[in-house]
Amino acid sequence: MxxxxxxxxxxxxxxxxxxxxxxxxxxxxxxxxxxxxxxxxxxxxxxxxxxxxxxxxxxxxxxxxxxxxxxxxxxxxxxxxxxxxxxxxxxxxxxxxxxxxxxxxxxxxxxxxxxxxxxxxxxxxxxxxxxxxxxxHQTAMMPTKSSQPTRAMKLDQLDDRDAASRSITLAVDYIHQNIQQSLSLNEVAQKAFLSPSYLSRLFKKYLHVNFVEYVNNQKVALAQEKLALSTDTIQQISNQIGFSQTSYFTKIFKRKTGLTPSEFRQRNHTIQKIYTIPRKLDWENSESVYDVSKDFFKSNHIKYLADSTDGTTYVNRIGDLGDTDGNRGWVYTVDGQQPLQSADETSANDKSVIQWVYTDYSQDSQSK
Known part of the structure; x- marks a missing residue:
């Protein structure tokens, strides 16, 4: 050897x-x-x-x-x-x-x-x-199910899953480090030492979304931050997140949020703070948006307070910002949309990115 x-x-x-x-x-x-x-x-x-x-x-x-x-x-x-x-x-x-x-x-x-x-x-x-x-001969020599070699075989299977997880982690890390550039499946697959077809299958298996949708969800989330918290033009923001054509950026943004970038900026000029939580591989299928948000806040040492009314959990404070006189507070979005359910009632299973937004409550908002 x-x-x-x-x-x-x-x-x-x-x-x-x-x-x-x-x-x-x-x-x-x-x-x-x-x-x-x-x-x-x-x-x-x-x-x-x-x-x-x-x-x-x-x-x-x-x-x-x-x-x-x-x-x-x-x-x-x-x-x-x-x-x-x-x-x-x-x-x-x-x-x-x-x-x-x-x-x-x-x-x-x-x-x-x-x-x-x-x-x-x-x-x-x-x-x-x-x-x-x-x-x-290996089959003939295979011990009973309770024996040590069988457990070792299961560990080998776990190693394969761990290897796949490491590979897709490389891909996701590369996406987030280069989210302001144009990203192709071939390019990211090469950086993760995978074939494009296999990386595509890994995204669907582990992140429950295809590669293009995952990347676009991250780009739109970053665009929302820039539209709400900066004075950069829409064309500048489009270029900053890797779109060569502003018209195509507008098309993707509207498909994800239901609004054009101009409409989003006009309607969300009161936003003061945004926390963005990209999908992680360790999110459990059974976890809610609130569950993974709590983990994010704790791991990043961000203080938060939550209240429960009629069995429904609402987030009242994140960091130094909390509800004030009932007209300002925290709302959350998933993949560019604001769900009608509360965060503990919304599954995080097939979501690519979660955002917590501190803003004026709109008249038609029905949940936090």
Whole structure:
């Protein structure tokens, strides 16, 4: 077994080179490293769930498997789609792949990379037999459900979920750090070392919203803060949050809030303070807006007071600002809209962003 491996930068360079090779030759090519890494479609896949999902999605009708060694030890395998590919092109591909790998890998430190001749169909079948052999023996040796190895298997499954959580956390952190720029699914996926399709699935699974909606909800929330608390023009605000066209920003803003940016600013000129709470991965499905808001206030050392009337909870004070004479106080919004229910009656499950707003109560406001 290898006790050392290439750097992440090497893997990114290799993934890009394989994508270039695919583009030039029209031979779909991937690399799977036995350390648990997959290079495909110009992306680096680092966790088991992402690798499995990507491999399942691939539709290679015919393929060649090139074993790859590093410093005379088996390192991984290159997989090539071989439909309508001649033996001569396959031989040239083997040489080319070996050359680009040795150009990228630090051979004086890690050793020489060698791409071996592709396995024959009979050899691949023999590997399948070997896999079945080990699978059957592992099943035969599997202890009872209450034994320690079974618990270890569950821990492995948890590790996969943790890896997925870490990946989407990278993506969400990158979004919030760059929310004032134009953000694409491809760009964010690359920063999180995921494929765009897999990142999209993670957003729906963990955040219960698609990628574009999540990003737009964060941008609209930031725009609401700027419209209410600054004197910047709408065009300036549009540029500040990553929209190249003010007309498109207006369209998205109105779709989310029901108001144009100008109408929002006119109706909300009395806003004095806004607390914005973006979606976090640790929100439980059963939690309400009030539950996750309490956690946010506590973790950020923000004092708050709440009152309960007829079983309904209302937030009366956040920080130094509280209800005054019944005409000023705190209201909340989710994804740009103000619900009719109180915060403890509104589920946070499928929400991307919550905002607490200190303002004059509008005549038609029915909840806090």
């Amino acid at each position: 290898l006790t050392y491996s290439p750097k992440q930068e090497d893997y990114r360079s290799l993934a890009h080179s394989l994508a270039t090779f695919t583009s030039l030759t029209q031979i779909k090519t991937m690399f799977f490293g036995f350390s648990g890494i997959l290079l495909a479609d110009d992306f680096v896949y680092l966790n088991a769930e992402a690798i499995e999902s990507t491999l399942v999605d691939e539709t290679f009708e015919n393929y060649a498997v090139f074993p790859v060694s590093l410093n005379q030890q088996l390192w991984g395998a290159v997989l090539c789609e071989t439909t309508d590919v001649s033996k001569k092109r396959l031989f040239l591909s083997q040489s080319y792949l070996q050359n680009i790998m040795n150009e990228i890998i630090d051979t004086p430190t890690l050793g020489t990379v060698k791409v071996w001749e592709p396995l024959t169909s009979d050899q691949v079948s023999q590997i399948n037999y070997l896999h079945d052999f080990f699978g059957n």
